Amino acid sequence: MLQLDSAPALLVVDMQNAFCHKQGSFAKMGMQSDPTAIIPQINNLRSAFRAANIPVFFLRTGYNADYSDRRSRSRGDSVEKLQGLLRGSWDAEILEELTPQSDEHVVEKTRNSGFLRTSLESILKERRVNHLVLTGVGTDVCVESTARDAYQLDFAVTTVSDATGTCNEPDHLAALHALRMFGGTASTAEVIEALQKLPDSRNQ
Numbered sequence: 001m002l003q004l005d006s007a008p009a010l011l012v013v014d015m016q017n018a019f020c021h022k023q024g025s026f027a028k029m030g031m032q033s034d035p036t037a038i039i040p041q042i043n044n045l046r047s048a049f050r051a052a053n054i055p056v057f058f059l060r061t062g063y064n065a066d067y068s069d070r071r072s073r074s075r076g077d078s079v080e081k082l083q084g085l086l087r088g089s090w091d092a093e094i095l096e097e098l099t100p101q102s103d104e105h106v107v108e109k110t111r112n113s114g115f116l117r118t119s120l121e122s123i124l125k126e127r128r129v130n131h132l133v134l135t136g137v138g139t140d141v142c143v144e145s146t147a148r149d150a151y152q153l154d155f156a157v158t159t160v161s162d163a164t165g166t167c168n169e170p171d172h173l174a175a176l177h178a179l180r181m182f183g184g185t186a187s188t189a190e191v192i193e194a195l196q197k198l199p200d201s202r203n204q
Contacts (some may be wrong), residue, residue, distance in 0.1 A: 008195075012098065025079060038135070048191075057120070112146075
């Protein structure tokens with residue numbers, strides 16, 4: 001049975017047009033993650049966390065116009081050819097159905113992990129967060145990378161099995177299996193149930 005630590009936070013990873021929208025750059029490359037099933041689950045979790053006055057964070061991948069801040073790729077790389085994930089572009093924006101609210105912090109990143117060359121760790125420590133609940137895409141890439149790093153940085157970690165996704169089910173399930181060693185997984189319903197069992201002091 002899932003038990004949340006005293007100061008959890010919800011983290012929504014890369015739910016952007018590039019990765020999830022039918023007109024996004026990754027769909028054009030045949031690599032789209034279908035968000036249909038997980039958007040309602042993420043929003044259910046957001047509502048539950050917000051109702052409990054517990055912080056919600058978003059990770060968003062975006063690059064400079066010349067891709068100078070992106071990991072070196074081969075010449076003719078598809079993302080760059082498509083001008084994908086340029087910071088400030090529609091492609092890099094978070095899906096409309098998940099538009100962050102004014103009190104939901106968005107952390108920009110340029111690598112798979114949300115902790116590499118970002119302000120995420122310092123922001124979480126300032127808020128005294130000790131347990132990260134991860135949602136978003138892709139389970140086997142940015143979610144897994146972020147979960148592993150969070151675990152190594154001594155955060156408790158729970159990846160939400162039905163609020164994460166990737167390009168295909170086998171890769172999603174393989175990533176969830178690997179993450180059993182990095183904090184473990186739980187369903188949306190299990191997270192909400194655990195949230196309701198937190199001391200009232202977290203809800204004030």
